[in-house]
Amino acid sequence: MRRSTAVTSPAPSSADPKVDGRLAALGRFCFRHRRWVLGFWAVVLVIGVLIGGRVFAGSVAGASSASSEADRGSAVVTAADPSRGTVTAVVDGKPVDDQAVREAVTKATADIAALPGVSSATDAYGSGPAGAALRSADGNASLVSVRMADASTDAQTAAVTQRLADIKADGAHVTVGGDLVLQDEVKKQTEKDTRFGEIVTLPLTLVVMVLVFGGLAAASLPVIGAVASVGGALLAMFGFSKIMDIDTSVLPIATVLGLGLSIDYALLMVNRFREERGHGAGIAAAVERTAATAGRTVAFSGLTVAVALSGLFVFTSPVLAAVAAAGVSVVVIAVAAALTLVPALLGFAGSRVKAPTAPVPDEGFFSRTVRRVRKRAVPVALACVALLMAAGAPFLHADMRSSGAAVLPASSAGRQVADTVDQRFPMASQAPITVVVEGGATVAQAYADDVVAKLPGVSGVRAVTPVSDKVSTIDVLVHGDPQGGQAKKVVEELRADRGGLTTQVTGGAASVVDFQHELLTRGPIALGLVALGTLVLLFLMTGSVVMPVKALLMNLLSLGASLGALTLVFQDGWFSGLLGFSPAGGLETFIPVLVFAFAFGLSMDYEVFLLARIKELRDKGHSCTRAVELGVQRSGKIITSAALLMVIVFAGFALGDMLMVKQMGIALAVAVAVDATLVRCLLVPAAMSLFGEFNWWAPAPLRRLHNRFGLSEHVDLPTIAPAVIPGQRPEAKELVITP
Structure with a gap:
């Protein structure tokens, strides 16, 4: 008969005195x-x-703060024209005026505009400055920009993203991004x-x-x-x-x-x-x-x-x-x-x-x-x-x-679209600084001409956009790094001289300053x-x-x-x-x-x-x-x-x-x-x-x-009587105890 050699746990006894605490x-x-x-x-x-x-x-990519002027400005714009965000597609590889590309893009834009949850859908074939902004300088790429309604759902956004990805034209390829895709x-x-x-x-x-x-x-x-x-x-x-x-x-x-x-x-x-x-x-x-x-x-x-x-x-x-x-x-x-x-x-x-x-x-x-x-x-x-x-x-x-889109790896579609827009679509890229004016377009244009454009460090005013009857935005361009020292100085100057108006200075440079x-x-x-x-x-x-x-x-x-x-x-x-x-x-x-x-x-x-x-x-x-x-x-x-x-x-x-x-x-x-x-x-x-x-x-x-x-x-521990531990050498009982 084989004898068991299993080691059992010793039960507390007088040899193992109780420790207080x-x-x-x-x-x-x-x-x-x-x-x-x-x-x-x-x-x-x-x-x-x-x-x-x-x-x-359930997390939020870029939580905002009511105490920051940059975030308050964004909140004013959102309240005036509610939108959940945008989905943007870059159509690249063939000239924008190619007939097959035009037909594929305009059909997709019309289809998307009719989808539930979509606030607006625009492409490079529209008239006026809006259409021109969605056309690259070299004429070989265009954007399709879709604004989702504030009450739109994830499923509706996914449907829009899929329809943009399905744009087909020989020789052209499509990459879908935008802030909703980035998030x-x-x-x-x-x-x-x-x-x-x-x-x-x-x-x-x-x-x-x-x-x-x-x-x-x-x-x-x-x-x-x-x-x-x-x-x-x-x-x-x-x-x-x-x-x-x-x-x-x-x-x-x-x-x-x-x-x-x-x-x-x-x-x-x-x-x-x-x-x-x-x-x-x-x-x-x-x-x-x-x-x-x-x-x-x-x-x-x-x-x-x-x-x-x-x-x-x-x-x-x-x-x-x-x-x-x-x-x-x-x-x-x-x-x-x-x-x-x-x-x-x-x-x-x-x-x-x-x-x-x-x-x-x-x-x-x-x-x-x-x-x-x-x-x-x-x-x-x-x-x-x-x-x-x-x-x-x-x-x-x-x-x-x-960092914006740069937090993502270069292989991500969202970052690729953001980088492409910044490099090839200057009129559609996000301005380094945006001034939110609580007033109509006429008042905002006068402020842009008389104050903003004359500030040192400002390279130009790209656009004055009416968001509603009571809110307008001014896109401000700066010399050098969009978030560098010059841009931060312009933010401070805009906040120091508001032209007697109620304004909020927002954008990437303003967020860093705040x-x-x-x-x-x-x-x-x-x-x-x-x-x-x-x-x-x-x-x-x-x-x-x-x-x-x-x-x-x-x-x-x-x-x-x-x-x-x-x-x-x-x-x-x-x-x-x-x-x-x-x-x-x-x-x-x-x-x-x-x-x-x-x-x-x-x-x-x-x-x-x-x-x-x-x-x-x-x-x-x-x-x-x-x-x-x-x-x-x-x-x-x-x-x-x-x-x-x-x-x-x-x-x-x-x-x-x-x-x-x-x-x-x-x-x-x-x-x-x-x-x-x-x-x-x-x-x-x-x-x-x-x-x-x-x-x-x-x-x-x-x-x-x-x-x-x-x-x-x-802790002063009470002395214990050594237990028998298999394989332990006798001198082990002198161990120094270190917590």
């Missing part, structure tokens, strides 16, 4: 009720997957890139975690936790889409944040569980102690990231407000998954998770690096600061712009709130006023390096061929703000990991020098592994085709890589060596405040 209690609950917890998250995942497509379909392509491409990023990054992170943990069981738990949290994130964003406009660009940004944080937090939890098992705890006790220690780290880290993202609520831009709402909710979900789902999964897989068989050594690569840095603290600190400042310098010449104005007025407030919140949190954790300030300055340096890389790549075109995109000549307006909020939160995340370890060692009686050595050594592997996984996640999303997703992915990957290497391994040890015991200084009143209200990630 709410997080420990939560860990116990999730372990005991692990089937219910797993079932709950399975339901969340299934529902999240089922509604995932609806989240993207649809942005949604579909964003969803495709998000799915692609998840498919690429999850297998890679699993491989890395197998190498980190030395086993598939432990490595798979963070991936499972991350997948479940993404389902929760989709649910949260679906809920927000019902109460506010969620810009399409928000969805991949929130997804990549949730995926990265979930993997990071689950990695910490599983790593602590393995160490508790190696120390001799049974599975139930190890889960409980993991929740009490690593769970505390996760909760504190999540709070730090949420504080950084909350600064975005200061802005009125709907994109930033939506990112703030979605981002904070994603952080909450990632923390919730780490504190509930991961303990439940550990309860199921605990006996198959390999426990370490040797203590974490106090001597190794990281401790030796710290000692070398300490011997040359001044030159190392100066070199790091100089390098980071040099890396951030390119951001000083960064140019903000609204956003930059918001950054200048509200940015310092947001930065101040984030900095204050971070300083308070770090003070409550460390009891020092020196280390929070130092951490803040270091994070700003690493952020500068990230923004500098962003400028070099996406504005100046470095590695654009390798990354598969065409530089747009600048950065999307809101991307630097998002990079700041996300990268700041993630950098402070790693700062918390490291400072918590150093603080705990100092509290145990180690000198500042030795505490830094041991802190970097004992947390170095886990921080490096977490950072590597973050870089993989961000880089995976950067492989997508959407320009905004690429920009966020590259910027965050650079920020995390710089922070986990140059800053944590060199600059932090050098600075702490220079400051010595002054690192822990705080005025007496603040010390008393910290003694009363301070937060600590360290």
Whole structure:
């Protein structure tokens, strides 16, 4: 008869004393009720997957803000002449006056004009300026422009798009675009890139975690936790889409944040569980102690990231407000998954998770690096600061712009039509600046002739168009870049001299000016709130006023390096061929703000990991020098592994085709890589060596405040009697525990 060798989970006993605290209690609950917890998250995942497509379909490509003059001007035009948008076809390849082309185009235009949901349909064969504007300068291409009624449906738009695509004439080819097609392509491409990023990054992170943990069981738990949290994130964003406009660009940004944080937090939890098992705890006790220690780290880290993202609520831009709402909710979900789902999964897989068989050594690569840095603290600190400042310098010449169709890959039909219209149909292309005049065409024409045309930088007034009896528009052309410095100056001049009329200056250049104005007025407030919140949190954790300030300055340096890389790549075109995109000549307006909020939160995340370890060692009686050595050594592997996984996640999303997703992915990957290497391994040890015991200084009143209200990630755990773990060497019971 064969004897079973299966290992069963040890039940809590007097050998595994109970740990006090709410997080420990939560860990116990999730372990005991692990089937219910797993079932709950399975339901969340299934529902999240089922509604995932609806989240993207319900998003808004280019959400507007009532506080922006550019958006108010667009709203005035829409109210005067409601329209859902346009569908535009480019008929190219044969002369416009070719008889077969004329017959095919005019028949299609007549057919489309009779379709439901169509407000108007025009082609190049109409009389007057309207027809001429739809004819290319070389006479070899024409446009068919269809305006959809405000109440038109997606199905009606699709019918129009199909009829335009069906235009047939020997030698001619048709490409269908327009703003409605662009919006649809942005949604579909964003969803495709998000799915692609998840498919690429999850297998890679699993491989890395197998190498980190030395086993598939432990490595798979963070991936499972991350997948479940993404389902929760989709649910949260679906809920927000019902109460506010969620810009399409928000969805991949929130997804990549949730995926990265979930993997990071689950990695910490599983790593602590393995160490508790190696120390001799049974599975139930190890889960409980993991929740009490690593769970505390996760909760504190999540709070730090949420504080950084909350600064975005200061802005009125709907994109930033939506990112703030979605981002904070994603952080909450990632923390919730780490504190509930991961303990439940550990309860199921605990006996198959390999426990370490040797203590974490106090001597190794990281401790030796710290000692070398300490011997040359001044030159190392100066070199790091100089390098980071040099890396951030390119951001000083960064140019903000609204990319428009350029956010899509060059292969998309919508972008091809937009580029063709800009290059070959100057009279039909969107003017850099549009002045909305609340008055008739006569009044608007007089204002255009007497004021607008005479402004420096204006190359001409293309058209004055009556939208209704009470609203007219003036298309203004400018010298040079349509969103460059000259165009922005013209916007300011038009707003300074309105000719005694009620006007709204809108268009691409005006939108950029409005956003930059918001950054200048509200940015310092947001930065101040984030900095204050971070300083308070770090003070409550460390009891020092020196280390929070130092951490803040270091994070700003690493952020500068990230923004500098962003400028070099996406504005100046470095590695654009390798990354598969065409530089747009600048950065999307809101991307630097998002990079700041996300990268700041993630950098402070790693700062918390490291400072918590150093603080705990100092509290145990180690000198500042030795505490830094041991802190970097004992947390170095886990921080490096977490950072590597973050870089993989961000880089995976950067492989997508959407320009905004690429920009966020590259910027965050650079920020995390710089922070986990140059800053944590060199600059932090050098600075702490220079400051010595002054690192822990705080005025007496603040010390008393910290003694009363301070937060600590360290938990005094009761001693446990070692459990028998197959394959463990006797000395493993001396393992150093690191949250």
